[in-house]
Each structure stands twice: as C-alpha cells, then as structure tokens.
Amino acid sequence: MTMPTLLVLDADPLPRLGRLTGRVRVEHTDEAGLAGRLPSADVLLVWDFTSPAVREAWPGEGPRPRWVHTASAGVDHLLCPELAASDTVVTNARGVFDQPIAEYVAALVLAMAKDLPRTWELQRERTWLHREGQKVAGTRAVVVGSGPIGRAITATLKALGVTTALVGRAARTGVHGPQDLDRLLARADWVIAAAPLTERTRGMFDARRFGVMQPSARFVNVGRGQLVVAEALAEALAKRWIAGAALDVFEREPLPPDSPLWDAPGLIVSPHMSGDTVGWRDELGAQFVEMFERWASGRPLPNVVDKERGYVPGH
Amino acid sequence: MTMPTLLVLDADPLPRLGRLTGRVRVEHTDEAGLAGRLPSADVLLVWDFTSPAVREAWPGEGPRPRWVHTASAGVDHLLCPELAASDTVVTNARGVFDQPIAEYVAALVLAMAKDLPRTWELQRERTWLHREGQKVAGTRAVVVGSGPIGRAITATLKALGVTTALVGRAARTGVHGPQDLDRLLARADWVIAAAPLTERTRGMFDARRFGVMQPSARFVNVGRGQLVVAEALAEALAKRWIAGAALDVFEREPLPPDSPLWDAPGLIVSPHMSGDTVGWRDELGAQFVEMFERWASGRPLPNVVDKERGYVPGH
Numbered sequence: 001m002t003m004p005t006l007l008v009l010d011a012d013p014l015p016r017l018g019r020l021t022g023r024v025r026v027e028h029t030d031e032a033g034l035a036g037r038l039p040s041a042d043v044l045l046v047w048d049f050t051s052p053a054v055r056e057a058w059p060g061e062g063p064r065p066r067w068v069h070t071a072s073a074g075v076d077h078l079l080c081p082e083l084a085a086s087d088t089v090v091t092n093a094r095g096v097f098d099q100p101i102a103e104y105v106a107a108l109v110l111a112m113a114k115d116l117p118r119t120w121e122l123q124r125e126r127t128w129l130h131r132e133g134q135k136v137a138g139t140r141a142v143v144v145g146s147g148p149i150g151r152a153i154t155a156t157l158k159a160l161g162v163t164t165a166l167v168g169r170a171a172r173t174g175v176h177g178p179q180d181l182d183r184l185l186a187r188a189d190w191v192i193a194a195a196p197l198t199e200r201t202r203g204m205f206d207a208r209r210f211g212v213m214q215p216s217a218r219f220v221n222v223g224r225g226q227l228v229v230a231e232a233l234a235e236a237l238a239k240r241w242i243a244g245a246a247l248d249v250f251e252r253e254p255l256p257p258d259s260p261l262w263d264a265p266g267l268i269v270s271p272h273m274s275g276d277t278v279g280w281r282d283e284l285g286a287q288f289v290e291m292f293e294r295w296a297s298g299r300p301l302p303n304v305v306d307k308e309r310g311y312v313p314g315h
Numbered sequence: 316m317t318m319p320t321l322l323v324l325d326a327d328p329l330p331r332l333g334r335l336t337g338r339v340r341v342e343h344t345d346e347a348g349l350a351g352r353l354p355s356a357d358v359l360l361v362w363d364f365t366s367p368a369v370r371e372a373w374p375g376e377g378p379r380p381r382w383v384h385t386a387s388a389g390v391d392h393l394l395c396p397e398l399a400a401s402d403t404v405v406t407n408a409r410g411v412f413d414q415p416i417a418e419y420v421a422a423l424v425l426a427m428a429k430d431l432p433r434t435w436e437l438q439r440e441r442t443w444l445h446r447e448g449q450k451v452a453g454t455r456a457v458v459v460g461s462g463p464i465g466r467a468i469t470a471t472l473k474a475l476g477v478t479t480a481l482v483g484r485a486a487r488t489g490v491h492g493p494q495d496l497d498r499l500l501a502r503a504d505w506v507i508a509a510a511p512l513t514e515r516t517r518g519m520f521d522a523r524r525f526g527v528m529q530p531s532a533r534f535v536n537v538g539r540g541q542l543v544v545a546e547a548l549a550e551a552l553a554k555r556w557i558a559g560a561a562l563d564v565f566e567r568e569p570l571p572p573d574s575p576l577w578d579a580p581g582l583i584v585s586p587h588m589s590g591d592t593v594g595w596r597d598e599l600g601a602q603f604v605e606m607f608e609r610w611a612s613g614r615p616l617p618n619v620v621d622k623e624r625g626y627v628p629g630h
Binding site: 104106111120121127132137156159160255259263268269272276277 | 474585
C-alpha cells in the first residue's frame, strides 16, 4: 500500500497527528479548497465539525475518500444523499462527549431546581432575597435519544435520585419507543433532548409537544438546535406553558446577537459547550489517531455511522 | 400531667401545630417577650432559628423550659453557658436539610465546573463565547463536617464520580481527623465546609488554610458564616490563591448591601437557602409535632444535642 493521503478540514487548533508521521501524507484544507482536494484524499478528517462544506463539496464528480471521520457525535452536518449512497465509511467521535454532556445536563437541572440564575441576578443587585429551592431527588425526567449520550445523562440523573425514562427510535429493553413520548412528557419534571438530528427528529419539540408538558416542567436541549421549533419554545415560555428551559444548541450557531432567544423569559442560553471539557480536542485527536491505526492495518473501524439512519446504531 | 405550655419563638409563617390541639397550651412570643415568658413554658420551640434571643434571655433567674427544640440543624444561635449547664434538653432538626443541602452543593460544584456564572453574564450581553468546562468525575473533594449533612454531601458528590474525603472532629472509620485536614486541602479540587459552629470550628478557614489550597481549588460554605474568615477568603480570591468560592452563609445575615463580598471576584453569594426546598417549613413543623408526641408520652427524644460539643453526636 502506498502512503495514504489524509485530508483535514481544518479548525483551530489543529489536531495532533504526530503519531502518524511517516505513515500518512497529511494535507490541510479550508472549506473553499475542500471540493478540489477530495478526489486525491483516501481519508477525510472533518476536524471543523461545524462546517457544512462536506455536504456541499461531496456531490461533485470524481473519486472520493474511502473513509470520512468527524470529530463530533452528530453527523447531520456532513451527510448528503450522495455520501449516503456511496461505499465510503463514515465514523464519528462516539464516546468522547458522553460524560461531559451528562454532567452539563445535571448542572443545568440542579441550577434550575435551586434557582441559581435568579441568585446571580440578585447578587449583581446586592439584594438578599431568600427563596425556596426544589428537591431534585424524586423528580421525573424524560431523556430523548437513546445513544451513549442519552444513556450517560440517564445514569447521572439516576445517581441524583431522579426517576428517568429513556426514549429512542424504537422500543426495546430499557428504552421507550416514540409512541410513549407524549404520555411521558405529560408527567415529566425535566425533558432532555439528546437525540441525533435526522428526518425523524427534526422539529420534534414543537408547540404541540410543549403544550403536553406540565407548567412546572423544564426543557433542556443538548442535541441539535433543529430538534426544537425555537419560536414554539419561546412562546411556551412566554405563556408559561412550561417553567423554564436551557438551550446549548441552536439552528444557527453562533446564535445571532439579535435573536429573541437571548432574553426569552426563563431561558438559559449557552454556546454549544456541553460536551467540551478541558482536553477535549486532545481526546478527539487521540481517538482519530487510534482509529486511523486500525484502518491502516485493515482492522474494522468502530463508531461506524448508519448513513441512512444518521447515527451509530447501538443496543 | 397538666396540659403543658409550649412557647413558640415566632417567625413567619407560623408552624402548623394543629395536630397538638387540646394537648398543649400554645403561646407565641417575639424576641422582646421571650425573657418574660420563659419561666412559665415547659417546652420552647425556636421557630425563628435566626434569632439570638434565646441565648440572651436564658441567663436570667427563674424556672426554664425542660426542652428546647430549634427548627434548624445548627444550635450556635441558642447555646449559652447557662443553658449548657442546665438539665434542659436541646434538640435540633437533624435530617430535614441533609438531602437538599447535598443537592445544593452539587449544583454549585457543577455550576462552577461548567462556568455557568460566566454563561449567564455572557447571555445578558448577547455574547456567544465558547469555553471549555471541567469534568467533575475524577476530581477530589474534601468535606469538613461529618454529621448527616456532610455525609449526604459526600454521598452525592461520590455519585457524580468525585473522590471524597470526610473530615470530622476525630478520626474514625470513614472519617479523617483534623490532623489530616491540611494534607487533604492541598490536593482538593473542592473544599466544602459543612461543620457546626463551635469553638473548635470558628474561623477555621483562614488565610493559612486558603494558602494551603491549590490555585485551581474552589471553596463552598453551607455551614455557618463564622467558619470562615471572610476577609481572608476575599483576599485569597483577589490574589487567585484559589479559583473560586460560593458562600450561602455569612457572619451577618442578611449580608449588608455594602459588604465587599457581593462583588468579590469569583465568589457566588446566595441567601442562606441551601437547605430550604419547597415544603421545608411543613417538614420542620411535622418533625416537631412528632417529637412533641414522643416527649409528651415520656419516650426518649431523638436529635438530642450534646450541649458541650454543640451538635448531635453521631457515629
């Protein structure tokens, strides 16, 4: 085998690929250069996982990489019909984000239960105002998305004494199917969206679903912005259909400064950081290097995405 | 036995004592009336647990209640040498606050790890600024105070994957003695103060102790304000000896509007609410009613305070 070419769709800081020195020809590209370089690449590393450039560049003519890896859990930014129909293998960064995102969701749940956002506001005003918090133990959560991230969220909430229900694409042991969702939403204190973005999940949290929830319910999205109809959520908060929400992901990122979401009542806005803990980029780089070594030696790759479904199928 | 007199040192809202109707003569008093009414009371319920009035009224001459119950975990606000030397039994609300305070500490730890205070600040400014959070699992906490509150905090942090060390008045199975404290502080990511206020614990977190901690350490106080030398903490934060802190309790409560603590860098100020979750006053009232029924029927009381030590001795 001649030395394979690894094309990296760059983002700052660059991945550490030193361990692959001498075993691969590394080429770097930005979005504009991607289409021109795709034909000569054996492997594409989508390091800039916020870019839609792969989806746009792929449909052109000519040879294509045999393997595309994205340094993210979601693959919605790169899948297009032509890539899905091809025999190119797509893999993701399954595993790196599970525990950090679970902790982030726990942080949001506890912060909302203990009214911390209001505490900060009052501190700015030097105002002492005693309030009552809520107990988290004994409350009920519904986690939508039964992959490793949803499972980690469920485990962490359970450890805090929360009764949890996991909802996936189809019912199986320990997982509810979509037909149970409305019934579960109607009794939930916490609704956590952690599903991949697919044609089935796009816009699933709409006005009707927010209308099913309890007035005391709080909604958290750490999946993809497009799981939620943002206007419907803003309205549900304004009308107090639900008590609060936290969004870490948005249809447009960065969220534009003039978005009404920034000051929607009872909404916490964070900049897509739930899975990103100190050292995360190194972990993503190390994960890719290990996968590359498997690929180069002809061993089967882990984290292979089902390109029709749009995620890595699990148990 | 004639109908006993129960004197209640009032606070709004009053306790629900309906279940005791016909079995006790209930009298209510404010701080000013306490000294005059103490001689005729069999039982004193310190419902206003923020008041130092008992300590001030007790030393006077004459008969005194045989039993004093405080609707709080701490008893530092009522113990005086005369009460300690008397044969009056003192009980506290041990048990009601454990789980809520443990959750509150977890909320603060996770909020600091995930940089939520800064997220709120940025949201106000409509600014999208991605940052990296910290993983909580795998970090190390020292919890000072080995009573039920400290134990509940330890259990909750453990459930989040934190390695914990509990420090009490004396070493025993599962508990470190004071001689281990400095060594433990030097390696801790989180230092949680949850000890009762006694002559041994007053001012224990001083400039020297903050100097022992790691620059990355964060300090949380949910015990009593006087455990901490507030000026030393403010200085430790200003000089970045430690990375952050959260205080829920203060030497003077409410914290005066002109206190420099309100805007000390990296300090979260909350209004002594860590243990107070929806329904807490009802729980405190129900706990007292149950204890009163035991007392009236001559059965031994739970939660009896060691008046020399200043807390309910445990395992």
